[in-house]
Every structure is written in structure tokens, then in C-alpha cells.
Amino acid sequence: GDTGQNLIGLLEQRLDMIVYRAKFAPTVWAARQLVSHGHVRVNGVKCNIASRRCFVGDEITLGTKAKEMALVLEAQQLAEREIPDYVAPDGA
Template identity: 45%
Template sequence: MSRFTGPRLKIMRALGLDLPGLSRKSMESRPTPPGQHGAKATRRRKSDFGVKLQEKQKLRFNYGLTERQLRRLMIDARRGKAPTGETLLQLLERRLDNVAFRAGFAPTIAAARQLVSHRHLLLNGRSVNIPSMRLRAGDSITLKASSLQLPLVVETLKDLPLTRPEWLSWDEQQHTATIAHLPAADDVPFPVDVQQVVEYYANRI
């Protein structure tokens, strides 16, 4: 399954919450699910499978992953000694495109991914173009000097989509973000029951 390229607000309405990595828009003015019978759908009780699927979709759409990518991350999370759910969320937060977004270089993760793909970003002083790279504590990211003048970057730095997390250290003069320590599960900027995601993949991997 490829990445979603349709209306992002529609996805957030279907899932019932704002996803900052997916869009800067808010579903506040239209909180009901999409469709002719959206208002009635809010009263329906979801099945156990429906709940698990919804929690999984929150992660997939916010971080802009394909189903295959999320499945691979779950496999990697299982290999660690820490709880699988916590490890999965940490792996998602450590992705280069997400760190660029959380640093304030782009308004969404999709926009941050494009910055990385077009080699606007420097990781520890070196040009990179792989959005899925996993950063470690002590890694620093910044934009090339010319890229700091991009209108999208200038506007986003003036009006951050999210407050920078405490696990990121920000140098205002150099416009550099450094990972002070690895993110925790509760650093994810939206509510998610990750145990439901673990159970969703229990019999699928």
C-alpha cells in the first residue's frame, strides 16, 4: 500500500483527532467523521479489530509511512529488550524526517521528507537524502545556508507547528537541533494506545 496523497483533513476526521505530522489544519470546525452519515457514525461502537486498526492508522498517517514500512518497524521493535510499543514509538520519533519536523524546519512530516530528499538537510555536517534514517543521541541536524532562505522554512521557523520537544536541544544562532537524549513514548504529540497497535500486528508478522 502506497502513501496516502488524498485529503488530509478527511483522514483526521475519520480517525477522530488532529495529526500534527499530517497537516497543520484542525478538524475543530468539522469534528464529525466524513460522509453523509458522519454524525451518526460517532455513536457506533467500534469492534475490537476496529479499535486496533484505528490506533495503527494514527501512526501510519501521522508519520507518512506505507504499511510495509510500519510493519518493518514493528519487527525491529520486537527485537529490543524494552516493551515493543515503547520501542516502536521511539523508532518513529527518531526518523530523520520526523526530527526535522519537530525541530521546526517544515510544517509537516511530508514537507520535512521533501527537504531531506532534495538534500537541503545536513546531518552532523554531511548532506543526507534518506528520510527514514534513525538518529541517535548526540546527532545534530541543520539546513544548508541557502536552504534557510526557502520561504517554507522561513515561515515555519517563525510560526512553529509544535513546541520543540525537550529531547531536542535548539541552537537559535546556528539553527541547529541536537538530540539531547532519545525520545520516550509519551513524547508522541497525539494520543495513541500503542498496545492496540502491538496486538494488531501480533498475528500478522
């Protein structure tokens, strides 16, 4: 396959990128920090590895404290960014 497309596919599977795409954080760097500080769970298990590769069917959620953070609440209101089709919010 196309090496460039493969690279982009791998980058989009990273946990920090999915947290960003799901509008849990306003920037990729903020998403990385949310993950590294232990605010993100993958399939119910706390994960602090931003580079973790995610797969179809993985459930990514925020911890209770993180859901109330101003950073997260503001990110969810950002209109200039749409959630991609491959990220289904709220377990849809």
C-alpha cells in the first residue's frame, strides 16, 4: 500500500489522537496530557500511554473528574472541528 496513507492510518489510531478527534481536548497536546495524567480509560481500564494503538470496538472514556474539567467542556463546544465518522461518541 501507499506508505504515506499507512503512516496517517497509524497516527490516527493513537489514543491521544482519538481523544482529540472525539473533542475531549482542544489540541493534540492537551489530549496527550489528559492521557498521560491518567484521565482516559480504554475499555474500562485506565491508560496513561498516549501512543497506545486503538482498534475498532475499543471504548474510550474519560474519568469522572476529567468530564468536569473546563478544558474538556470547552473542547466539546468547539464548532470549527467535526467529529469524524470513525469516532462514534457516546457508544453509538
